[in-house]
Amino acid sequence: MSRELTVVQAVTDALRTEMRGDDSIILLGEDVGLNGGVFRATDGLQKEFGEARVIDTPLAEAGIIGTAIGMSLYGLKAVPEIQFLDFIYPAFDQIVNELAKFRYRSGGQYAPNVTIRAPYGGGIKGGHYHSQSTEAYFAHTAGLKVVVPSNPYDTKGLLIASIRDPDPVMFLEPKRIYRAMKGEVPEEAYTVPIGKAAVAKEGDDVTVVAYGSMLHVALQAAMKAEEQGVSAEVLDLRTLVPLDEDTFLQSVKKTGRLVVVHEAQRTAGFGAELVALAAEKAIEHIEAPMLRVTGLDTPFPYALENQYLPDVPRVLDAIQRTVSY
């Protein structure tokens, strides 16, 4: 059986489905209990699973992640929510120095199984502090996996896969599309594999890579390009770490052209990694400058957020520039 759910409903559904079968799963975070989360991602879960499994924590991200690590070392599966990715930094030490390095530093003895959920990205008029996309910080932290869904089906499957995965996962939820679309989501538990990209649209002339909410901008731009006779292949990365290099390189080798789209600021963003990979492993196929369409190298603005975020005209412009090169 399946039904139409939004992305945020798919989150709730994933948590509920998985928690029913596994009493080692604990949710914790600010306002996740009685209130069901400020985005309602945990709506109804405290009622179903009780206060011991869905915990309204004190207001301290370091405590949320620190205790999640300690729970998981004892055998639980902790799924903390950080209310907005923008507020994760008080826990950055626990994530970067502890969560990510525990397995390595203990020679495999202690391996925290924590899946950190955090709504991220712009598009909700939230200004600098409710809009950030700092996935590159986590991608640059060995020991963390980084997963970003772009639709309801993947959201449920990737979240369940993340919780089951024995490694720490940053599960970044594009809040801009929390309620932007509905999609078929099976009722039962299923997984979408971590580390596998999806070809969201096939094409021959240029590869456009995106993830999260930008996937939809990329797709729209690709449709427009199609109208103009340009066949763009669009990849939905789904996992940043570990990256699905095969799918990525295959596409780039086929098209010889690359445009990467992300909300995060440009300098040292994840787009640079993708371009660098192509420049190392597929350079002989590359026929044009590889372009990045990204947020600006500024903090996230309030009034001009629509100008900050990559949009269809900017992606289309990059597609055109690379194919007409």
Place this chain on the structure above:
Amino acid sequence: MSRELTVVQAVTDALRTEMRGDDSIILLGEDVGLNGGVFRATDGLQKEFGEARVIDTPLAEAGIIGTAIGMSLYGLKAVPEIQFLDFIYPAFDQIVNELAKFRYRSGGQYAPNVTIRAPYGGGIKGGHYHSQSTEAYFAHTAGLKVVVPSNPYDTKGLLIASIRDPDPVMFLEPKRIYRAMKGEVPEEAYTVPIGKAAVAKEGDDVTVVAYGSMLHVALQAAMKAEEQGVSAEVLDLRTLVPLDEDTFLQSVKKTGRLVVVHEAQRTAGFGAELVALAAEKAIEHIEAPMLRVTGLDTPFPYALENQYLPDVPRVLDAIQRTVSY
């Protein structure tokens, strides 16, 4: 007048020189006062300038950076030391959300003038927590400048420039070479401009870009390559943000080949940014895969640190692979 100083002595000398002429400069950090810093970078400064200007703080990085911001908003120039870059994360929120965004969010009203000094990098048998190179986190944070010296002369000039610069600066000191070399350092105050790379060695066949301690590894590899008839140009980046794109692109366009060397882990490291830039703005000149010689995508190990860190054989190998392509 000038004399021979080590890198760490050049740090002390920069601070002393600048503090003599400007009583708004305040140093603060763990053990920076009476003890002169665990690396002696602030040796003798508390004695000369007193406890009010060289402060032994309580043990809390968030407090060190948070109070530094507050001091600087009131008109002082705060120069906090973080004992090891590895320990900066408790202050990450203060750096990323506050220091970096204060000017922007206040529309230019409040502009904290803070220069954060932090020894960074491997090579001292310090394991995961005394060896990290996470400059990419800061380079990916709009509002921060990122400066990395590679020799005594630049250290003094860049540090003085950083303190005088009206923007927040991450001044990352390659501790591995704190005492590895001596160099002429003028007694008086001078600046080396932020945002300008240096050509450390000229060459025609391949551009090798490095910074900090890796500059020396790159130079040695370039010398070896020379013996084998390969003429490598070596750039010392000196500033990561704002990047000296002109010098970089000029060199890449000239040689058509690029090797980037850094200690930091590979994925989403600053090397990716450099390759991506070249792939966007100089693709028509590129004749071979652009290669990165970097730390591994693992936490920094203890026993095998020499295997983790890029060394001459690895850089040389990359040079050879790119020129023989």
Place this chain on the structure above:
Amino acid sequence: MSGKLLQVVREDGQVEKALEPRLSDAQLKELYKHMLQVRLVDERGMLLQRQGRLGFYISAEGQEAVHVGAGYALEPEDWYYPHYRDPGVGMMRGVTIQEMFHQLYGNRADATHGKQMPNHYSWKDRNVVSVSSPLSTQIPQAVGTAYAMKYRGQRHVAMASFGDGSTSEGDFHVGLNFAAVWKLPCIFLCNNNQWAISVPLSKQTASESIAIKALAYGMEGVRVDGNDVLAVYRASKEAVDRARRGEGPTLIEAVTYRMSSHSSSDDATRYTPKEELEAWKRKDPILRFERYLRNKGVWDQAWADQLREQTNAQVAQAIQLAESQPKPKLGSIVDDVFAERTPQLEEQLADLQRTHPEVE
């Protein structure tokens, strides 16, 4: 430091004579004015948000006495590091309602160029620091400013304001500890409104009170009725005086209640007990202060009516003008990242101008 609550004016408006601060009638009326103006601006702000004219709003309803009382104990040279629920301090230092509405609309006339969400004011020339969304970060910052004041030999103080939930963050601990070790002229004002969004104080901390946390740092701690503007003023004035005398920092816990939802994005009826709200309605700080002024014979109904009318008129006018302003110019998006635009920022702007020639 005990759980005892400092109260100067009882709910019925009766005053504890021995504790009554020496303020002139004009000053008392000023206190009333500041509270009322905050209330009126907030009422309208919430309404505008519900009408879809503002993107977001966060109200101080019921808590006005806390920051108005504390802010009134400060001199204009004292620095204020605000919580997001205390516009009154800027207003009492001369920020106009017009300036506020320009910020709320993030328009071209906004002093911060539309860079931040509504209510995240910044008033440099009034020594009111830029509001930050990340909680508690202002606490160590205020400590640094107090350090600088002391270093420069000035007798000013810095005050940081924050909520009860914010005391759980590491920055609260870190900031108070530094302030006490350095014995700084710094005052920490906790707006204890019993809730942090949907999380009640009992899930926030198991300590007897917030004020008692001062003991952990060896600093003064006081607990005051936060709906009693004279109690807050009195405790703040004492703290300020102590600070100016070089006797170090104080933690003030002002016990109050959040009468609105957390923000316009929140619906507090999902989680707050109705009776609690009803009980606190009776403690309204503005009504209570009115009762006090009446008892004291200072109340002037005509003056109050006029004040209300005038303020509402200012608000209406401010909205009109704010709504007529254009957005900030596109170029402003790359300004104020650094003191000067970098070549990269210029290039990114040019790109934007090329792809969006329609945007000004």
Place this chain on the structure above:
Amino acid sequence: MSGKLLQVVREDGQVEKALEPRLSDAQLKELYKHMLQVRLVDERGMLLQRQGRLGFYISAEGQEAVHVGAGYALEPEDWYYPHYRDPGVGMMRGVTIQEMFHQLYGNRADATHGKQMPNHYSWKDRNVVSVSSPLSTQIPQAVGTAYAMKYRGQRHVAMASFGDGSTSEGDFHVGLNFAAVWKLPCIFLCNNNQWAISVPLSKQTASESIAIKALAYGMEGVRVDGNDVLAVYRASKEAVDRARRGEGPTLIEAVTYRMSSHSSSDDATRYTPKEELEAWKRKDPILRFERYLRNKGVWDQAWADQLREQTNAQVAQAIQLAESQPKPKLGSIVDDVFAERTPQLEEQLADLQRTHPEVE
């Protein structure tokens, strides 16, 4: 909670009868053994470092009674989150001196595969968690483990150990607050050795004591003589019993002194007053406990001599074997990042093998 210091054995070895814990002679001798073994391992470790045979060493000299006394109050199923100055808890749970030296040398026989600096042990099968250099991070982690124990209905406790300087970090505050709100079986052991590298306690906090900080969280706080192993044991046992009864967490401040430099990288003579050191030498926890055992008639010189000799022999042998071991294999550098190597890690390893065919 006051500044009162719990002492059971005076410096001269006389005992406060009413407070003396009920331990058998064999148990008392065990306590002595654990302290002495820590001391002997540390002595040798520091020496090896000075000889250039170890890269780094950090010693617990003078502080042995703190973690030995506290650790002895735990059951093997209780989890211990160590400070870097308390190898004794692992040892009393059966970690051999040989295992320790393999770690110190980071060799192929090291249980953690040479991944961490010396002294950063990890003993999973003894419920002693991996030592971390970043200070105070273990505090909220221990709280999480205590939560899991309670959730699973087990009567175990978690104990986190840390230094006085570490109480200034945000994680200390955050961890204790969570533990108290959740009323968990968690014990916080502060090794207050008066210094954080070169920073004395007076620059660390202005509070009356460390123990008093418990009040900020509404939890129990006790202050004990940290050079009196029976006092530490007594306070810890009480805290453990309370925790097992479901009565919540305790903060224990054990007042002691760092007799060595901070670590082998530090030279404490640069900053510590000589007299202070001299004064504390007279309080040595091992000598004091010996006096107590003598007074009690439990002391057995031949046993003590043999213990010392035996331990030294074990140490010597352990060093020899550890030094004869090769480095970890090259491949181990990419293991334990994740449960399985990623393709990227395999590729990076292959690269390394190609450029460094000489490395095993």
